[in-house]
Amino acid sequence: MTADRPAALYGSDAPEDVQRTALTDGSVPVAVYGLGKLGLPVATVYAERTGNVVGVDVDPSVVSQVNGGDSPVAREPGLDEALAEQVARGRLRATTDASEAASAAALHVVVVPTPLADGGDSDGGPDSDTDPKPDLSHLDAVTEAIGDGLDPGDAVFVECTVPPGTCAERVRPRLAAESGLNPTQFGVAACPERVSSGRALDDVRGTHPRVVGGADDESTRVARLVYDTLVDSEVHPVADAATAAASKVFEGVYRDVNIALANELASQTADLGIDVREAIAAANTQPYCDLHDPGPGVGGHCIPWYPHFLMDRVEGETPLLSTARAVNDGMPDYTAERLREALAEEGVSLDGAEVLVLGLTYRADVAETRATPARPLVDALNAAGAAVVATDPFVAADEREAETFAAPVVPPADATSRDPDAVVVVTPHREFESLDWSAFDDPVVFDGRDALDDGTPHPTYTLGRGWE
């Protein structure tokens, strides 16, 4: 750090171009808390752009893999190479010692999990009869550690998705209490990430505009300066942190409601006597229409959980959000019932039938099972008396994960050794593209994701289209 280069940005009176240079030449040390599917790409991009990053994680195996230049996050194009380079060049290192990292850093980027509390099902999903609430315990733990090492001029950016109001009403006061600083001596901003696993590095670098909002104007200024420097896309500052956090949650609930609409329309296929998927595609030729894709359910640790961030935060009624949740959570049972009917049309009872489930994670080619619809679907098929076997490239390779499903899980290579009465496509991983369908002895095929676009040599029922 040279004499005129600020080592911290909040409240700095250096010219903004000098502040930008201080950021990019490593004069402003950065700490990134949480090195998971989102946090590790974030830490890597911060290292690429600033050269002085310490990543913090509570998992020692994550820390040691990162320090060895190995990515604990799988199937993220470019991440292995980018991470290895940043570690090899000494621009990124990892530690489990959050307080040590916080004491050295002037920019604190928080990317820890914000799941639903145990009011949901075992993986925190909303498959329960009590309204699940956000679990902010990881955020609180990191806030305490950062507060321990917080100095005047520091800035804290909350990139993980949080209920609107969390930054100003929870994070900022706890930082002040822990550090003994006045809240006007440090910055706090919500800077949510618009990242999809499988494209994480590119998305962090700037596929979409970056929304930022601070607990005060100076926090917004610092967030704008940092992300203007860090990302390739436009930075979109808003009035405050609550607005920025709300924009992220709103995107998610928009998606949940629109998937529910697509699912409700798809469930009318038989009554309408049409291919609802074709009608959706035709409707979407109109630019103001964006009907989503129907499917056997909505999973992941984002979309099914964000509505509860809002429902728990507001006093008012939110019937649309809760109805959409109910529609989407009903899709696994809907899928099991359609399969029962499809088998019956072929003279086969679901009770006693062998059913092969293709794909258990929540989205194709992503190794994440939190709130996956495959879990309640397997349970519904078991309850109907079916003998269920599942295949998934990620879950089959992870014994502990496989044991959380109420069915044996085999690798895709072993799938065709089965002789199922029915095959259900839930999550179309790319490994299934090479599946030899001719190896099966004429099962009923249920395509939950319209993934088998060239069909199969067997009677196929597609959710939202009916029989092909």
Ligand SMILES: NC(=O)C1=CN([C@@H]2O[C@H](COP(=O)(O)OP(=O)(O)OC[C@H]3O[C@@H](n4cnc5c(N)ncnc54)[C@H](O)[C@@H]3O)[C@@H](O)[C@H]2O)C=CC1
């Ligand atoms: N994964 C994604 O594509 C996106 C995730 N998000 C949000 O980002 C947040 C994190 O998500 P992921 O990275 O996917 O979660 P993840 O579960 O993949 O990783 C979380 C990481 O944080 C670590 N961790 C937990 N508590 C910690 C603590 N107190 N201090 C330091 N590290 C701690 C865990 O060991 C783990 O390595 C969530 O709030 C999620 O809503 C937002 C947009 C996209």
Ligand SMILES: CC(=O)N[C@@H]1[C@@H](OP(=O)(O)OP(=O)(O)OC[C@H]2O[C@@H](n3ccc(=O)[nH]c3=O)[C@H](O)[C@@H]2O)O[C@H](C(=O)O)[C@@H](O)[C@@H]1O
């Ligand atoms: C608004 C939005 O598109 N948010 C994205 C979303 O990504 P996520 O990884 O959760 O995947 P997703 O494509 O939303 O799918 C979620 C679930 O919904 C299902 N799904 C998705 C789209 C659709 O038309 N129909 C459907 O059934 C998927 O199969 C999956 O089970 O949530 C991410 C997040 O917030 O973590 C976010 O960064 C991503 O940009």
